[in-house]
Amino acid sequence: MKTFKLLATAASGIEALVNSELKDLGYETETENSRVRFEGTVNDIARANLWLRTADRVKIIVGEFDAFTFDELYEQTKALPWEDFLPMDAEFPVNGKSHKSKLYSVPDCQSIVKKAIVDKISDVYHRRGKLPETGAKFPLEVAILKDHVLITLDTTGPSLFKRGYRTEKGGAPLKENMAAALVMLTTWRADKPFVDPTCGSGTIPIEAALIGHNIAPGFNRTFMSEDWNWFDASVWEEERADAESKADYDIELDITGTDIDGSMIEIAKRNAMEAGVQDSIVFKQLQLKDFRTDKEFGVIVSNPPYGERLGDKELVEQIYREMGAAFKPLDTWSKYILTSDLDFEQFYGKRATKKRKLYNGALRVDYFQYWGKRPPRK
Structure with missing residues (x-):
């Protein structure tokens, strides 16, 4: 069964709790600022989403690399195996953030990543023109920190804090x-x-x-x-x-x-x-x-x-x-x-x-x- 590189994201200050939760679930982990890395299959993705109490999201790392120019960002994004993740009709919005990097324009980074994916999917599925994007949603994020690019796919959807039981809330609710x-x-x-x-x-x-x-x-x-x-x-x-x-x-x-x-x-x-x-x-x-x-x-x-x-x-x-x-x-x-x-x-x-x-x-x-x-x- 295919193994994915995964991230559990968290609010700053509680990464250690997320790390402890993942260890209790049996995973080897690596803690970073506001996130914990681990690996697993689709079963592990489902298990982490169901069980993590303190995390925000579970994300798949599609790829990571260093990029100093928009050309490098485009080529290395296009080289990723998008056909393994996105069907031809996938809806895939791309969010972005950049910090202390040469590629500091977030809108430009988002549009270049989007174009690279469209071009790759079009090549794979032999499509011409615009992709339909009428199917299931695959939320992507390009995050660049000190010229290191991390492209992730969100498996969770609405944040994990949304358990589904809160019918009403007060004026300043705690997540x-x-x-x-x-x-x-x-x-x-x-x-x-x-x-x-x-x-x-x-x-x-x-x-x-x-x-x-x-x-x-x-x-x-x-x-x-x-x-x-x-x-x-x-x-x-x-x-x-x-x-x-x-x-x-x-x-x-x-x-x-x-x-x-x-x-x-x-x-x-x-x-x-x-x-x-x-x-x-x-x-x-x-x-x-x-x-x-x-x-x-x-x-x-x-x-x-x-x-x-x-x-x-x-x-x-x-x-x-x-x-x-x-x-x-x-x-x-x-x-x-x-x-x-x-x-x-x-x-x-x-x-x-x-x-x-x-x-x-x-x-x-x-x-x-x-x-x-x-x-x-x-």
Whole structure:
């Protein structure tokens, strides 16, 4: 079976998580900035799309080479085996980006790559004139960094963060793959209590439930490559059946999501139902300052409103103070709070054990981590 060179792309700061996920799936990997390289067959492409929680896309590397002139870009692109990927009627839009390269005009690079592919496909299929582009879609990207050209084919389609369960969302929603990353960066395991006290539309608790039940995050959606003529439908059936067999629906999870806004709680419940984890999460309306629990050794993950999201600095600072006061008695709990406010610790009332730099979209944020006491050894 044919083996492809593959890329799993990711937001800056969580490449290590994607790398860890791919290793857990059994692949040898190589981590780079915002992406992880691996190799695999069509089954592996389907498996990675179904299982990767923190990645954005799975791409096939069609070719890579150095190019310093438009002629070199054209000739080396045309020399690639496009007939292995694109049928005669393929729709193949070409996106582009260029950084620190002699070929800095992105529109020119895109049009030259497009022309090279059209000429190659026309030669292979003995076509004259314009190609029809009426068939399945094959999204391509030409990315040039320091004169090194990387041409990739997107197998995913809409980003992997689009799980398909979010029927409604709040004003500043957290992407599902970022929510999964926040959970995976904690010490939480399925036998521990988990709480999100600012849950909004429920994304973080839902991702925790999917992780706890070992449910493949892409199980309820479709992917771009399912429409390709050389990607057999039986591959997807096989990988979905395998994913279904690995899910543990019997494990009992202790996951709670609370929010001050009752309408958001109702949205969170509907989203959890769409994800199939409504019986594993308790959602309730609650003010942050009223949060109490007698449970021990749990994990709290919170993505509270912060300056850029709320616009009211005093209100945000009050939320941080309430959070610090509510969490202070919970010395056995580990707390993880995501915010872009560098003064967060001042209002929370305690220095973090550790901070991790992440990006929520284009916004630089910090993940403030407060580690609780370890449970006694059994």
